Structures are given as structure tokens and as C-alpha cells.
Amino acid sequence: MNSSVDRQARLEVAAAHRLAVMHGLNEGVWNHISLVSPSEPENILISPGHTHWGQVKASTLALMAPDGKMISGERPPIRAGWIIHHPVHKARPDAKCVIHVHAPYTTAMSIRGDMKLETRSSQQAAGFHDDVAYYEVYDGVLADESEGENMADVLGDKRILMMRNHGAMIVGSTVARAYLDTYQLERACMYQLLAVAGGGEMALIPEEVAAEMGRLARAGQNIEHFQGMMRLVDEKEPDYAH
Numbered sequence: 577m578n579s580s581v582d583r584q585a586r587l588e589v590a591a592a593h594r595l596a597v598m599h600g601l602n603e604g605v606w607n608h609i610s611l612v613s614p615s616e617p618e619n620i621l622i623s624p625g626h627t628h629w630g631q632v633k634a635s636t637l638a639l640m641a642p643d644g645k646m647i648s649g650e651r652p653p654i655r656a657g658w659i660i661h662h663p664v665h666k667a668r669p670d671a672k673c674v675i676h677v678h679a680p681y682t683t684a685m686s687i688r689g690d691m692k693l694e695t696r697s698s699q700q701a702a703g704f705h706d707d708v709a710y711y712e713v714y715d716g717v718l719a720d721e722s723e724g725e726n727m728a729d730v731l732g733d734k735r736i737l738m739m740r741n742h743g744a745m746i747v748g749s750t751v752a753r754a755y756l757d758t759y760q761l762e763r764a765c766m767y768q769l770l771a772v773a774g775g776g777e778m779a780l781i782p783e784e785v786a787a788e789m790g791r792l793a794r795a796g797q798n799i800e801h802f803q804g805m806m807r808l809v810d811e812k813e814p815d816y817a818h
């Protein structure tokens with residue numbers, strides 16, 4: 577076990593929870609962030625259940641075994657979190673971090689039956705060009721991991737899964753990539769919904785420009801933004817590192 581690598585992973589996951597509160601992306605004591613353990617890739621770090629994201633700490637994250645049993649942590653994740661996240665991690669080895677949120681504008685976009693995210697609508701949206709899948713089924717009763725397996729199938733090799741009536745799932749190779757995409761997705765949805773409010777018409781980014789911006793985002797452009805965000809958490813809420 578590499579204690580320094582594991583420690584950094586816990587810090588980044590805990591910081592992502594705190595940042596989500598600062599940025600208005602969380603909801604109540606549900607929603608979930610998970611990360612494949614860097615030193616024990618068969619295990620998964622995930623949000624402790626029934627815990628407000630503003631209280632999540634590096635030490636309180638739940639470390640889960642593949643069979644769904646908690647190895648360490650303060651509280652196990654809520655059942656829905658495990659049902660959704662575990663199958664996605666299994667299906668997508670590259671998806672080291674998985675974030676599911678009910679962020680306001682992202683969720684509003686998932687509710688609109690007449691609209692999808694237009695990835696040529698803004699600078700934020702262009703980062704997701706040709707990288708969004710749509711899960712059109714909503715089943716509020718999650719009985720087993722088959723629901724997560726279905727989501728993983730629809731997600732395919734994309735970074736974003738818009739979930740009908742249910743927000744979105746964002747996957748990334750690192751916590752930084754997944755969190756920045758979560759933040760930018762909310763902004764992209766907000767800008768689009770505001771732009772078309774009252775019947776407004778969007779001026780779209782050229783296809784070739786959006787395609788290049790999507791490529792750059794997938795390559796990790798501006799990934800260092802997350803470290804800048806973490807410095808804010810270090811200053812404002814240092815207890816996240818406990």
C-alpha cells in the first residue's frame with residue numbers, strides 16, 4: 577500500500593465534496609462521488625452515507641470491497657450510490673472517478689423533454705462535444721446493480737451521462753478531471769437554459785472549433801484548475817483534510 581498516494585486520493589475526493597457545496601452542485605445528504613483506490617484498485621472510496629458533503633473529511637470516506645462490504649470509514653454509502661457507481665467502475669476501467677449530482681441546471685436540462693445539451697452553445701459546453709450520452713429511463717426504485725449496469729452500457733465510452741429526470745453522471749480518469757467536468761457541465765446547462773429562456777435563439781460555435789475544444793478537454797487541458805480550487809478549500813475549510 578502506498579500511503580502517500582492513498583492520502584492524496586482521499587484529500588482530493590474530500591475536497592471535491594466541499595467544492596461541490598461551495599459551487600451549489602450538491603443536494604441534501606445524497607448524491608455520490610467515488611474513486612478507485614490507487615493502491616488497491618479492487619476497492620472503491622465513496623461518499624459516506626447520510627452525510628452532508630460540507631462535513632465529509634478524508635478520514636470519513638467509505639472504503640468498499642467489491643462485494644459491497646465496508647472495509648473502513650464512518651458510514652457505508654447509501655445503497656443507491658453503490659448500485660450506480662460500482663457497475664460503472666467495473667465496465668469502465670478508465671473511469672477512476674465517478675460523480676453523480678442533482679445540480680440545479682444539470683437536473684433541469686435532464687427534465688426537458690424537448691431539449692438536449694447543445695455542445696456548440698458555449699465555451700463550457702464545447703468541452704463535451706461528442707462526449708454526452710442520454711439515459712432515457714427513470715426508475716426511482718433501485719433494487720440491484722442491474723440499474724448501474726444499464727447506465728454503464730448507455731454511457732459507453734463517453735464522459736457524461738445525462739440521466740432523465742435525475743441529473744447526470746460524470747466520469748473521469750482523475751478526481752480533478754471528473755470534478756472540473758461536473759462544474760463545467762452545470763455552467764453549460766445554465767448558460768443554455770438562460771439563453772433560450774423566453775424563446776431566445778442560440779448562436780452556435782462552429783463545428784470544427786467545438787470538435788477541437790472537445791479533444792483538448794479529453795486530453796486534460798486546464799486540469800491544473802482543480803489544484804487552484806483545492807487551495808481555496810485548504811484556506812476556507814482545512815478540516816476536510818482530517
